[in-house]
Amino acid sequence: MKPLQVSEDILPIAEFKTRASEVVRQLREHRRPVIITQGGKPAAVLLAPEDFDQLASRARFLTAIDEGLADAEAGRVLSDEELDEALTEQLGKRKA
Incomplete structure (x- = not known):
């Protein structure tokens, strides 16, 4: 697993919902975790x-x-x- 890139790997839940397929594809390509936020706070980590x-x-x-x-x-x-x-x-x- 590669290190997190803050500018690319932290997404609000609304953005994740609209780009879920793309985010999952990038997750597999880049092998970096994605942090999903809700109300501006970390809510989930996608690996x-x-x-x-x-x-x-x-x-x-x-x-x-x-x-x-x-x-x-x-x-x-x-x-x-x-x-x-x-x-x-x-x-x-x-x-x-």
Whole structure:
């Protein structure tokens, strides 16, 4: 996702309504988010589907890291041997 260009990427909702098809086409071409305003205040952000997927993936990754760090701080960890035993129990014996 490219950085926002204030002069082009912030639109009042009325203008978005009249130019919706064009705005979506430009969104896909330029890969920049579009801010939709209502009453002069930001009301929505329009993103290309690929950009949304990337942001959602990053958010899930960061959440997983935070959960892992919290588990480590709380002592909820396994030794290598304990992990091997748990995986063997769940998945069966590995073939060497």
